[in-house]
Amino acid sequence: MDHFDVLVVGGGINGTGVARDLAGRGWRVLLAEAQDFASHTSSASTKLIHGGLRYLEYYEFSLVRKALQEREVLLKSAPHIMRQLRFVMPHDAAMRPAWMIRMGLFLYDHLAKREWLPGSTGINLRRSKYGAALKTRYRRGFAYSDGWVDDARLVIHCAIDARERGAEVLSRSPVTQVQRDAEGWTARIATPLGERVVRARALVNAAGPWAEQFLRQVARPAGHETLATQSLRLVKGSHIVVKRRFDHDHAYIFQNPDKRIIFAIPYERDFTLIGTTDVEVPAAALSGLAKVCIGADEIDYLCEQASRYFTQPVQREDVVWTYAGVRPLLDDATGNASAVTRDYALETHADGAPLLTVWGGKITTFRKLAEDAADLVSRMLGESRPAWTLGAHLPGGDFSDWIGAAQAGPGINPQRQFEALVERLRLQHAYLPATLARRLAHAYGARVAKVLGAARQLSDLGAEVAPGLFEAELRYLRDEEWACSAHDVLWRRSKLGLHCSPAQQAAVAEWFGPYGEAGAAAGEASGCPFSTT
Structure with a gap:
């Protein structure tokens, strides 16, 4: 034993x-x-590193401050899987008055120290590229900073x-x-x-x-x-993914008539991620490892609310992928699921x-x-041992061996560090197509060398099992990251499933062999929260 x-x-x-x-x-x-x-x-979130602007309305100042303090700590710990993200909030006077939003953003800017994330500003949507995708009735807005993470x-x-x-x-x-x-x-x-x-x-x-x-x-x-x-109060949050709705790198935060908010986030180059909902679910729904799926009413809700803002309506037939997860929230006797701490x-x-x-x-x-x-x-256990994670990098997050200690120093903007990593990767492995080099850098950071090994040309990575997915990466994911099936690779370790046809997804399953095919089927049946539409 x-x-x-x-x-x-x-x-x-x-x-x-x-x-x-x-x-x-x-x-x-x-x-x-x-x-x-x-x-x-943990793979079904809105994929944000954020303080939670809307929690200020529920007077959750302690939670917001704690989260804001963690933003830059996390963004610096793994700049390859996390990045700064600016959010645009179109102003709708019927939802919240402008003074309230300005006050909330002032608190958001100052509840915790910011080293390099820019503060909030006002935007004239009529004159800005960030208003081009929105209906013309939205004339003004606000922009503020948070972060994005591959959860x-x-x-x-x-x-x-x-x-x-x-x-x-x-x-x-x-x-x-x-x-x-x-x-x-x-x-x-x-x-x-x-x-x-x-x-x-x-x-x-x-x-x-x-x-x-x-x-x-x-x-x-x-x-x-x-x-x-x-x-616990179990609250389901669901998301939809549609083809890209705008051509810039900012995200949107939309206010809804029910006083909730939804996000529209640039996702996987070609798509927009829209979410989330708040639907209370009974504990019995999680019997065993039961699958949690988006409901038809949730799809309609997200489409309807996004269409209130976008010039191009979001319709059910536009949805290419959905996912849902259950948040385990402390039962604080709050009636509104959105207000639960x-x-x-x-x-x-x-x-x-x-x-x-x-x-x-x-x-x-x-x-x-x-x-x-x-x-x-x-x-x-009877022994107080010191904390160590504050300031520590996550695996792959320290780029100093690639770009030098000076460029990877604590005072350097993490996004600048990441771009330097991509540049260095392309210099050392010039055979990699630009899109593939950037994807690998995003996924693995400084550990990308473990994926590429001694490869000196694209053919050294083995067969291209699916577009941009070579055997060398599959072996790494199997041997180092516990991947056992196509589903693990295409929908959790990456989101390459969005870019693959059914035949290409089947090719990845075949690479894993019968166990991989069975594992993918078992994952869908016994609790994988993802589905294609």
Whole structure:
């Protein structure tokens, strides 16, 4: 039987973040995820690193400040998978008065220090390129800064970092039972190679939407009483992807008559991502690993609200892809699902072996959540070990070996660093088409050398299994990033599925062999939150 200091259950952003932080402090960590990493909520976000401008209306000043403090920390930690993004808010006087928006943006600019993100400004939409795609009744607007992140790759980066700092990392390995005694936890894990029984001194429950269910059905102390003391509100957020609706690099934030907002974000070169909705779902809907899908009414809602602003209406037949995920929000008795807090809570149980449960959270604050969780676990284990992630790079985020320490210094704008990386990559691997070089740099950052290996010409990368996807990259994803199927590669590790025909997607599945084809089918059947339309 293997022994660990901490067993972390859940391979979303919080679980991988906590495992990474604990491993970096020298604890012996086992991370177990029931499916593929980021199979659910953590790959189904709006993909924003943001303070949450609309949360100011609910007086969530502490949450907004904490998130704003984390923005530039995260953007500097992995400039390849994160980037600055400017947002344009057309002003609709029927929604909110201009003075209220200006006041909100002033607070947004000043609640936390900004080193290089520009502040908010006003825009004359009639004279600006950012008004060209909008209906002419929108004459003025506002612009402000936040960030964008490839959410699924962020999870993978955290899992890689945890592994490289000493953690054992298991995917497709559900924890079926944990038993608590005075000395620790005994866990049964259904791995692809068979059942495995391990011991851990402490347990971290980071199961996301299943956190409450895990405590009620899987984790049992000696007396068999439940360990669940809080309840989650499960709120589904759904998104649609349509062909590109505008020709610039800014995103839009639209105010809706129901006082909610939606975003329209440039996505994957040729597309626009529109979301999100807030639909409360019963806990029973997540029985097992049930699939969560967008509803027809949600598609209609997003199309209708986007069409209020865009000159070119967004219609149901324009939708090329949809995805949905369930946010595990703390039940604060708020009637409106949109107003439920997005903050997190960390609950500890020290009667016997230590237990920590993560309730709630959002991608922007994952690093701080993980740091707080690791502080608590370390204290419960009897040794306070120092935090380390503030200022640390995620895997691939340190470009200094490529572009030199001077260009990769902490005072250099991360986007300038990324462009220098792309330039250097193209110089060293001139055989790479420009689009492919940029995509690989975005996906892997400084680790792109591990993908390309000793290749000196395009043919050295092996067969082109799908457009721009070569065998060398597939081998890397299989061997280094736990990819087991075409679905893992095309819809989580990348979004190349948007650019591939069904035949090309089938070719990737064939490369993985029968297991890969079966894995893709199983992923769709047992909980993959993505669908094509």
